[in-house]
Amino acid sequence: MKTLLQPESVYHIYNHANGSDNLFREQENYKYFLKKYFEYINPIAQTYAYCLMPNHFHMMIRIKGKEELVEYFNSKKPGFKTLEEVELSYLISRQFSNLFNGYTQAFNKRYNRRGSLFMSNFKRKEVDDNSYFSGLIRYIHNNPIHHKFVKDIFSWEHSSIHTLSSLKSGMVAQKEVLRWFGGKDEFLKYHTNSQPSDFHKRFEFE
DSSP: OOOOOOTTOEEEEEEEBSTTOOSOSSHHHHHHHHHHHHHHTTTTEEEEEEEEETTEEEEEEEEOOHHHHHHHHHHHSSOOTTOOHHHHHHHHHHHHHHHHHHHHHHHHHHHTOOSOOBOSSOEEEEOOSHHHHHHHHHHHHHHHHHTTSOSSGGGOSSBTHHHHHHTOOSSBOHHHHHHHHTSHHHHHHHHHSOOOTTHHHHHSOO
16 A cells, blocks of 8 residues: 655655666756756655665655645645645645656657656655664665765765755755754764665665
């Protein structure tokens, strides 16, 4: 059964390209995806971490509160003031579908291709304990090392590690994340600590 996306809950969201396709072929693709992500996901969720890889991506998000969500959806189409949880979850998931569809349309037009680009059902797992919360953020930022694209997390351009470590403004919730780890120094120290051998197995694609 598919996990419902509920208000005020934290989730690991991830998806993969269809078959052997890549989601991102050049720098502009990464930038455009984040632009569309900000358009569709920022109104409904806070982002704690993200990493975009050539053929997949990982996000860690916290869905906003019910009142804020209802207000947003009502501003888009009046009549959502009495939403039930299942209906609200559907609308949240639809924001992700709109993101993927909008990006795919632009991608297909640019590269003269047809058909779906993303796997049809994006993965979502609720982050339901403290070790998962901390470990997932580290996993997301270490993903480029795991896939042997780079040797250190700062060499990969397309992740939230840069915003979080520099305190620059961006789409991630810097204050909340750094507060969780006890400050910037502890945040960075946690990312360089040795990881258990089964670390990636817990978060990898099913």
